[in-house]
Amino acid sequence: MLEQFEAQYMELHWHYNQILWNHYFNEGHDDLNQIDEKIYQLVSHFKDKIKNKNRKSLIANLIIAKNLVEKDKDVSRLRNKLDEWNNYNQSIPSHLSINEKKEIIAKRMRQDVLHLMELRNRKSIDMGYKSYPDLIMTHDELDLQKVICLLKKYLDANLSYTKELIKKYNFCLDTWFQDLNKLKTNISYQPYELTKRFIQSLGFQSFRVNIDVKPSKILGMASNLGENDIRINLNAIHSLSDVSTLFHELGHALYYYYIEEKGLYQVLPPSLDEVTAVIVETIAPIVLLHEEEMNKIEDIRTLEHTRIAISALFEFELWNNPQHAEALYKQYYEQLGIPVKTPSIWAIDSFRSIDPVYIHHYVLGATLGDEIKGFFIKHYQHDYKLYGKWLVKNIFQKGRKMRIPELLSRFNL
Ligand SMILES: [Zn+2]
Secondary structure, three states: OHHHHHHHHHHHHHHHHHHHHHHHHOOOOOOHHHHHHHHHHHHHHHOOOOOOOOHHHHHHHHHHHHHHHHOOHHHHHHHHHHOOHHHOOOOOOOOOOHHHHHHHHHHHHHHHHHHHHHHHHHHHHHOOOOOHHHHHHHHHOOOHHHHHHHHHHHHHHHHHHHHHHHHHHOOOOOOHHHHHHHOOOOOOOOHHHHHHHHHHHOOOOOOOOEEEEOOOOOOEEEEEOOOOOEEEEEOOOOOHHHHHHHHHHHHHHHHHHHOOOOHHHHOOOHHHHHHHHHHHHHHHHHHHOOHHHHHHHHHHHHHHHHHHHHHHHHHHHHHHOHHHHHHHHHHHHHHHOOOOOOHHHHHHOHHHOOOOOOOHHHHHHHHHHHHHHHHHHHHHOOOHHHHHHHHHHHOHHHHHHOOHHHHHHHOOO
16 A cells, blocks of 8 residues: 555656746746645545554655645645735736835735635644644654744844844845845855865765756755756856855755655655755855855855744744734844834745745754754864765665654754
8 A cells, every 4th residue: 555655646746846847947837736636636545544554654644644735625726826926916006116016915915825824724623633833843753842942042042143244234124135145255156166066075976966047036946856857946146145045955956866765755854855955055165165255154044044033933923823913023023123114024925825834944954054064073174075975874865764853863952
């Protein structure tokens, strides 16, 4: 039974990744609802049929449970509707500023985002979970209270320095991502050259990835479209923040390439996939950049991960109190020391609808990344090939056979 499910699910998994890639980068017009429906049919068929007798069968049942909610017809249709801004941006006066336009779109999305949260929550509760966040945490093999504790710890350690940076560079929430480019460099970086140097330094000579540098609304994305078809799409590098994005996407791609395990072990939960990408993103600057650039990238990452820790804590509270979204948004984000002028903007954030209960992984990755970086410097100094070997042996090659708590407890987290 497990083997049947695994074979059929993997076929759909690769197919889904291909359709999603075409949807974002090749203007593909495949219907996402259709592939979602196929996945739903498959997981419905195998519900309660696979006995939990080993790690792979446990993973199969976690995948089945998550997809029974996520690929449910009502959930998937609303999610895919929210993923397409054209459903919300019609007849907006063209003379308005980008932020004014965003505010209008957010207000139009609000009802759908709340409805989607309610649907996900209700369906998770029907299946015996406490809530949708409980379903996702169970799927990702994380403990919600522990995650909240790590987020708060990160915030305690970094908030006051982040506020200094916000003042120094005059950051606003409305222009946050443009403001990150204020941490500048005079060096011009080429993505292919950086990738080549990184791969060589860490001893990853056999690594193969297809990198496309072209503009898209997504800053960067890596995906595995099938056995040995690993791709990265990036915007051109104009800033240190873009350099960090390249390192991040390389982290995903390296992980996909070096997984030795097959089948369901290749279907990575975000708790492994995203965390690992951030670990690589943390380590790459010490291998590739001069001290000044390295420090600036560290500052960019601190700004980002502090904002993200706030975003994640806001979200966990939002699941308890969805009707108070605007007041909560203001309360949480004003911790950054900058006024929140348009709290309605919360609804436009794709981490509230397309990838909910997800964003905390970046902070877990930053926390683990710092620990692993310290461990590398202490034990391997500048012998970067040993960094590469450690990553392959302790993370990449195991795929989902490894549980994230194993990695966290190894570093006393
Ligand atoms: Zn990522």
